[in-house]
Amino acid sequence: MFRWIESSALSVWTRESTSLIAYPAILSxxxxxxxxxxxxxxxxxxxxxxxxxxxxxxxxxxxAGVAWIGFAINAVSGTLLLIAYPTKALTNPVFYLKxxxxxxxxxxxxxxxxxxxxxxxxxxxxxGIALLASWGGAIVAGRxxxxxxxxxxxG
Amino acid sequence: xxxxQMWLVTMFAGVKPIARLMHTAWGWPLAESLHFIGLSLLVGxxxxxxxxxxGLGQRIPIAAMHRLIPWGLAGFAINAVSGIAFLLAxxxxxxxxxxxxxxVLLIAAAGMNALTFYLTTYRKVTVNGAPAxxxxxxKAMAAVSLSLWIGVIIAGRLLTFYRxxxxxxxxxxxxxxxxxxxxxxxx
Numbered sequence: 001m002f003r004w005i006e007s008s009a010l011s012v013w014t015r016e017s018t019s020l021i022a023y024p025a026i027l028s029x030x031x032x033x034x035x036x037x038x039x040x041x042x043x044x045x046x047x048x049x050x051x052x053x054x055x056x057x058x059x060x061x062x063x064a065g066v067a068w069i070g071f072a073i074n075a076v077s078g079t080l081l082l083i084a085y086p087t088k089a090l091t092n093p094v095f096y097l098k099x100x101x102x103x104x105x106x107x108x109x110x111x112x113x114x115x116x117x118x119x120x121x122x123x124x125x126x127x128g129i130a131l132l133a134s135w136g137g138a139i140v141a142g143r144x145x146x147x148x149x150x151x152x153x154x155g
Numbered sequence: 156x157x158x159x160q161m162w163l164v165t166m167f168a169g170v171k172p173i174a175r176l177m178h179t180a181w182g183w184p185l186a187e188s189l190h191f192i193g194l195s196l197l198v199g200x201x202x203x204x205x206x207x208x209x210g211l212g213q214r215i216p217i218a219a220m221h222r223l224i225p226w227g228l229a230g231f232a233i234n235a236v237s238g239i240a241f242l243l244a245x246x247x248x249x250x251x252x253x254x255x256x257x258x259v260l261l262i263a264a265a266g267m268n269a270l271t272f273y274l275t276t277y278r279k280v281t282v283n284g285a286p287a288x289x290x291x292x293x294k295a296m297a298a299v300s301l302s303l304w305i306g307v308i309i310a311g312r313l314l315t316f317y318r319x320x321x322x323x324x325x326x327x328x329x330x331x332x333x334x335x336x337x338x339x340x341x342x
Binding site: 020024027028031032034035036038039040041042043046047051052053054055056059060062063066135136139140142143144146147 | 183184187188191192194195196197198199200202203206211212214215216218219220222223226305308309311312313316
């Protein structure tokens with residue numbers, strides 16, 4: 001299975017093309033998408049934790065669309081990176097940790113941008129902490145992928 | 156400029172303790188993680204303020220949105236510290252890297268742009284009773300800010316694709332994008 005993906009034209013192009021629009025552009029897109037998704041989540045979390053309290057908390061959801069754009073950029077660029085090196089990611093437990101943290105982060109984000117008005121301030125604090133922990137953890141896990149993989153390729 | 160670059164590398168290489176720390180098993184990955192968290196914090200607050208100036212989320216007062224900026228500065232500080240740690244640990248990989256030159260220029264430009272904003276329109280858009288819509292000049296600076304920070308991320312991500320190698324003759328010219336000093340003709 002890994003060999004089959006690794007020998008596909010898309011995988012070979014992403015991995016081996018010397019063009020700047022191949023691997024370098026995909027990595028750049030992944031970092032920009034991260035900044036938008038994790039960054040806006042961090043801003044929402046900071047507001048929930050009491051920073052910039054003059055901002056009506058419920059209005060922060062106006063920026064949820066931009067966070068979703070960032071997430072979409074990373075879903076696409078992340079899939080391409082996975083197609084380029086499937087063995088490297090899928091044989092590494094840290095990759096599954098990263099995916100789990102993103103799933104938690106997304107779930108809390110969806111909750112945080114809906115019906116915020118009805119929550120107690122204690123609940124808002126916990127949502128803020130959960131957002132920071134999950135997205136911050138996903139960033140760290142993502143960065144560690146470059147250091148913790150056991151096998152680069154199957155072939 | 157090449158002389159200055161070589162002087163910089165010698166200076167940075169002199170700070171041994173940071174380099175030793177960075178070359179431990181956890182040094183580099185930890186600094187990279189902090190650098191990515193810092194950039195997210197910066198883009199998530201400064202970038203959000205830029206989007207607000209551009210007209211997104213009009214019901215939030217601009218002055219209220221500006222209260223997030225100190226957190227962006229904290230993100231920048233995290234990245235300045237972790238970035239300097241990279242620089243001290245592998246000076247020639249940055250000082251001679253063309254992508255690093257572009258990155259530093261873009262950061263400087265973003266700083267100048269922010270300074271211009273604070274000297275010109277900041278008071279107008281944050282004063283009590285300021286209109287919800289920012290004037291065109293403020294919007295222009297917000298768009299420039301967003302573009303520059305995205306450019307900084309791209310230049311940072313491209314660093315590894317422009318790793319400098321030892322210079323080949325002839326000499327490297329005004330600004331070295333290769334590691335000088337190895338070739339007898341030049342040095």
